[in-house]
Amino acid sequence: MDFRELERKVVAFRDARDWKRYHTPKNLAISAAVELGELLEHFQWETDEDIMNYVKDQEAKEAVADEIADVIIYLTLLAHELEIDLDEAVERKLRKNEEKYPVRGD
Amino acid sequence: MDFRELERKVVAFRDARDWKRYHTPKNLAISAAVELGELLEHFQWETDEDIMNYVKDQEAKEAVADEIADVIIYLTLLAHELEIDLDEAVERKLRKNEEKYPVRGD
Amino acid sequence: MDFRELERKVVAFRDARDWKRYHTPKNLAISAAVELGELLEHFQWETDEDIMNYVKDQEAKEAVADEIADVIIYLTLLAHELEIDLDEAVERKLRKNEEKYPVRGD
Amino acid sequence: MDFRELERKVVAFRDARDWKRYHTPKNLAISAAVELGELLEHFQWETDEDIMNYVKDQEAKEAVADEIADVIIYLTLLAHELEIDLDEAVERKLRKNEEKYPVRGD
Numbered sequence: 001m002d003f004r005e006l007e008r009k010v011v012a013f014r015d016a017r018d019w020k021r022y023h024t025p026k027n028l029a030i031s032a033a034v035e036l037g038e039l040l041e042h043f044q045w046e047t048d049e050d051i052m053n054y055v056k057d058q059e060a061k062e063a064v065a066d067e068i069a070d071v072i073i074y075l076t077l078l079a080h081e082l083e084i085d086l087d088e089a090v091e092r093k094l095r096k097n098e099e100k101y102p103v104r105g106d
Numbered sequence: 107m108d109f110r111e112l113e114r115k116v117v118a119f120r121d122a123r124d125w126k127r128y129h130t131p132k133n134l135a136i137s138a139a140v141e142l143g144e145l146l147e148h149f150q151w152e153t154d155e156d157i158m159n160y161v162k163d164q165e166a167k168e169a170v171a172d173e174i175a176d177v178i179i180y181l182t183l184l185a186h187e188l189e190i191d192l193d194e195a196v197e198r199k200l201r202k203n204e205e206k207y208p209v210r211g212d
Numbered sequence: 213m214d215f216r217e218l219e220r221k222v223v224a225f226r227d228a229r230d231w232k233r234y235h236t237p238k239n240l241a242i243s244a245a246v247e248l249g250e251l252l253e254h255f256q257w258e259t260d261e262d263i264m265n266y267v268k269d270q271e272a273k274e275a276v277a278d279e280i281a282d283v284i285i286y287l288t289l290l291a292h293e294l295e296i297d298l299d300e301a302v303e304r305k306l307r308k309n310e311e312k313y314p315v316r317g318d
Numbered sequence: 319m320d321f322r323e324l325e326r327k328v329v330a331f332r333d334a335r336d337w338k339r340y341h342t343p344k345n346l347a348i349s350a351a352v353e354l355g356e357l358l359e360h361f362q363w364e365t366d367e368d369i370m371n372y373v374k375d376q377e378a379k380e381a382v383a384d385e386i387a388d389v390i391i392y393l394t395l396l397a398h399e400l401e402i403d404l405d406e407a408v409e410r411k412l413r414k415n416e417e418k419y420p421v422r423g424d
Contacts, residue, residue, distance in 0.1 A: 001108055001109065001193050001196060001197065002107055002108040003107065006196060009200055010200070013200065013203065013204070016209045017207060017209060022257050024154040025149060025154055025157040025158070026149050026154055026157070026344060026348070027256060027257055029142075029145055029146055029149055029348075030146075030252050030255060030256050030344070030347075030348065031256055032142060032145075032177070033142055033146065033249060033252050033351055034249050034250075034252050034253045034256055035249075036135075036138060036139055036142055036177075036245075036249065037245060037246050037247075037248065037249015037250065037252070037253075038246075038249065039135060039138075040135055040136075040139065040242050040245050040246050040249070041246045041249075043131060043132050043135055043242060044239060044242050044243055044246055045234050045239055046132075048130040048131055048132055051131040051132070051188075052131070052187075052188075055188045055189070055190075061188065061189075061190065062198070064188060064190065065185070065188075065190045065192075065194075065195035065198070065199075066195070066198075066199050066202070068181050068184065068185055068190065068192070068195060069192070069195045069196045069198070069199035069200075070199060071138070071142075071177065071181060072178060072181060072192070072196060073196065073199065073200070073203075075174050075177060075178060078174065079171070079174055081158075082157075082158075082161045082167065082170060082171075083161070083167075084161075084167065084170065084171045084174065086171075086174070086175070086178070087107050088171075089171035089172070089174060089175045090107060090112060090175045090178060090179065091107065092168070092171070092172075092175070093171075093172050093175035093176060093179065094115055094116070094119065094175075094179070096172070097119065097179075098119070101123060103122045103123060128363050132238060132242070133362060133363055135242075136238070136241075136242065136358050136361060136362050137362055139245055139354075139355060139358050140355050140356075140358050140359045140362055141355075142351075142355065143351060143352050143353075143354065143355015143356065143358070143359075144352075144355065146348050146351050146352050146355070147352045147355075149348060150345060150348050150349055150352055151340050151345055213320055213321065213405050213408060213409065214319055214320040215319065218408060221412055222412070225412065225415065225416070228421045229419060229421060236366040237361060237366055237369040237370070238361050238364075238366055238369070241354075241357060241358055241361055242358075244354060244357075244389070245354055245358065248347075248350060248351055248354055248389075251347055251350075252347055252348075252351065255343060255344050255347055258344075260342040260343055260344055263343040263344070263400075264343070264399075264400075267400045267401070267402075273400065273401075273402065274410070276400060276402065277397070277400075277402045277404075277406075277407035277410070277411075278407070278410075278411050278414070280393050280396065280397055280402065280404070280407060281404070281407045281408045281410070281411035281412075282411060283350070283354075283389065283393060284390060284393060284404070284408060285408065285411065285412070285415075287386050287389060287390060290386065291383070291386055293370075294369075294370075294373045294379065294382060294383075295373070295379075296373075296379065296382065296383045296386065298383075298386070298387070298390070299319050300383075301380075301383035301384070301386060301387045302319060302324060302387045302390060302391065303319065304380070304383070304384075304387070305383075305384050305387035305388060305391065306327055306328070306331065306387075306391070308384070309331065309391075310331070313335060315334045315335060
């Protein structure tokens with residue numbers, strides 16, 4: 001799935017439920033932050049080693065994956081509202097990172 | 107670009123710089139939260155109407171797009187560490203949302 | 213209650229449960245972020261007017277107050293670990309803000 | 319300094335600058351999240367041991383203390399808007415925590 005397909009799906013999901021009126025930029029950015037908080041909660045008292053063990057359990061791994069997916073879904077809805085093309089945005093940011101942090105020897 | 111291509115790119119970027127040792131699950135989740143904080147900063151004192159006007163400026167829009175892209179990039183790196191397939195994770199979460207919030211008449 | 217009294221209380225609470233080993237700087241900062249996410253969740257789909265009405269209900273108001281208190285409690289524990297005197301830190305930050313944003317006519 | 323004194327100070331600071339109109343519940347909660355993101359940034363790539371060394375430097379420690387203070391200042395302004403008494407809220411939350419996590423032998 002690419003970002004344009006994801007955008008089509010989440011916008012169709014939203015429109016089928018008539019939720020556009022709730023999807024203001026601030027509400028969507030807050031929603032992404034709420035879901036990121038839930039992601040952090042899985043890691044709250046764990047060491048990195050604990051976390052790597054924790055996600056060996058399929059159910060735990062799916063719970064973490066769900067939180068990551070939720071953040072991405074809300075960011076996709078936010079990008080839609082702001083008419084940001086996520087494919088383009090991610091490509092451009094990767095290029096900026098390449099320029100900002102050149103590999104030694106480049 | 108789909109999530110597998112994005113994953114390949116961000117992992118290649120990281121490995122070229124020998125940054126894997128910094129990319130623990132906690133550090134990557136914290137990094138996503140840092141970037142989401144920077145995204146929220148753009149909206150901090152603005153109304154939703156202000157925000158919609160603000161992103162009419164191409165430079166402002168690109169600045170917001172950069173923050174969204176940064177969160178997605180860190181989440182992709184986190185998913186990679188945890189061996190979560192983001193394509194699958196997002197598809198599954200969309201299906202769960204469909205079940206959790208049925209459309210009236212379904 | 214001032215910050216020194218709060219610090220004494222939360223450290224005594226923690227020591228009685230032998231939780232010091234979990235209270236690393238990163239875990240405590242993550243915990244503050246988790247609780248702030250829960251605070252944001254109360255405001256996620258509401259307008260500011262909705263929120264002002266929502267907290268007229270005593271139970272709702274207490275739920276919001278609990279989240280704010282949780283963030284403050286974790287930040288107090290974090291400050292304790294880093295040997296930051298919160299009374300002093302807040303006083304100093306208020307002075308910096310006064311200098312950074314002078315009142316017109318000052 | 320206790321929470322009532324802090325509240326008086328931050329509200330006086332705000333009113334002297336005529337900023338009340340910006341201080342909606344959502345804006346203040348977002349502001350607390352922005353500052354918490356800046357706090358997390360200090361810890362982003364560090365181990366807990368690095369962090370403990372980092373704050374031995376007085377300037378670094380003050381920078382971290384400033385971020386913690388900023389979160390507390392915004393939460394105090396938020397509590398003020400919602401007519402939440404922070405002294406009372408923190409006391410009540412500490413009591414709830416005592417009940418939720420009894421000390422073995424209690």
